Amino acid sequence: MSYDLWYWSGIPGRGEFVRLPLEAAGIPYKEKTWQRDGDDALVKDMARKRPDPPFAPPYLITQDGLVISQTANILLYLGEKHHQIAPRDVAGRHWVHQLQLTLMDLVAESHDVHHPIGVELYYEDQKPEAARRASGFRATRIPKFLDYFERVLTQRGPWLSGARHWSYADLSLFHVVEGLRFAFPRRLAALEPTYKQVWALRGKVEALPELQDYLHSERRLPFSDGLFRHYPELDGED
């Protein structure tokens, strides 16, 4: 059995939040756009007439033909099927899903820093606005989210669920921190000493034996011009 994963080729993007637990748990999946004209195939597949069309990638096609979309919903679905990536009790399931939704909010804000006026415009068309937004994002928003995850880890750690094993939310927090370190290296370096639990989790995920093969493979795509982008003019120590 294998899942089909549809996402834009060439960037980690939101697809990466799905790839990490699939890879760590050894769940078979196939990247449908990792071929010639992959993104064209994605656009074509999105337009297909089907009862459950996705609004946007990523989406997963299950063995029984379901189309599951919205990143956090895909992880919720996978967590219910594969108990090694999420708690199975009601409290744990909704708790980890809540954390994932909060991370997705941070991801959306991270993207909007370089696109504050519109996704339909280039960054070059909104540079002064991006600089203004980046300043508040660095000073206020990143700390607000990191405060929250530090608080959760301090109370329940070392993993976000409180269980003795990682869940998809831990892998996602790792990836978000990596994305922010890529996009805002000076700011994240300045914040690191304050968020000891978050950075400890980052290190633990990076060292997971079950992720080593993936993290050092070519399947793990580098950050570039996707959600997380590095524009030096948007970074700063404070």
Place this chain on the structure above:
Amino acid sequence: MSYDLWYWSGIPGRGEFVRLPLEAAGIPYKEKTWQRDGDDALVKDMARKRPDPPFAPPYLITQDGLVISQTANILLYLGEKHHQIAPRDVAGRHWVHQLQLTLMDLVAESHDVHHPIGVELYYEDQKPEAARRASGFRATRIPKFLDYFERVLTQRGPWLSGARHWSYADLSLFHVVEGLRFAFPRRLAALEPTYKQVWALRGKVEALPELQDYLHSERRLPFSDGLFRHYPELDGED
């Protein structure tokens, strides 16, 4: 049995997406901030030491003491407990949740139109940027989302789930359309003839017998300066 609902007092906000299905299904709940100093009580409750702290309101306290937060996650939880507000099979559950998450993305974008630079600033401090963002939001983003829901309703209608009964996603789509009509009345009036299925659903929800009492009560708060705001300078026919 009764749920406790915590949300900022005085605005529909994200709390409204939770209130609508609770009211329509007659599920008992208590508004915890509808009292003197309610918002202070909310801030205090948010800071309480607990194993599952919410990142932001709204959040629901269940009878067994669980704290369920993130709007779409609250609806997912309620849908699993109360089968009159969501399909109970795996496909239907994830389908309706996906629609809700897509609606929450539209809600976040609707908010960011008047706060493109930062939530920590006043609208008055970001008026030129808001005007630019509003133009793209009206021309591109609203139609993109409405196209999607029109497509879904055309295929599965009259309700989003494809079932013969409304789900929480239908009530949410109704509320989002109402919010957009409040914020951008000229634009929405121009779009109405194009999105016949969406407007038909809007009318069907508004006429639901089980919602009449609520919709005409004082519990149904009017739009004002929350997520959806009406600034005439941000509206336009195109």
